[in-house]
Amino acid sequence: VVLVEASERIGGRVKTVEGVAPWALNVGPEFIHGGVNSPVVDLVREAGFKTTEYEWPDKYFFGKDKRWEDCDTKDADVERVHELFANMKDVELPEGKDMSALEWLQQSGESE
Known part of the structure; x- marks a missing residue:
């Protein structure tokens, strides 16, 4: 078994923090x-x-604008991402090959 962790401790996002509160x-x-x-x-x-249980996602955070929006807010970028994800199942990969997220976005016509 090989365990890969992104931080110096095991447990991912689950942890106990001391010193923030009494x-x-x-x-x-x-x-x-x-x-x-x-x-x-x-x-x-x-x-x-x-x-x-929540319908996912129920909110979006637009980091560049530092704003939260409810999921029923119409936003062209969010609608495009949903369209891309819905069509992801149609992407065909050559057998034994992987595709990075960047390659998938570029193949889908996205430039940024």
């Missing part, structure tokens, strides 16, 4: 992605934690 804060993922065959979902249910 008590330890458990911080980490706010979303559990995928519910089918998910060991995380199984553990959450076994522990009896309350969860809320």
Whole structure:
């Protein structure tokens, strides 16, 4: 087994932070992605934690503009991304080949 981590500690986004408040804060993922065959979902249910299912995504953050928008807000860029993702299943790769996200975007006619 090989474990690849992006930080100096194991655990990804799940961790305890000290020194922010007078008590330890458990911080980490706010979303559990995928519910089918998910060991995380199984553990959450076994522990009896309350969860809320959201239509995903329910909000968008436009970093350049530093603004949040509800998902029902019409935005040409968001609509284009949804169109690209919907058509992703139609992309054919030569057998045994991968495609980077940049290559896929360029193949889809995107320039930036």
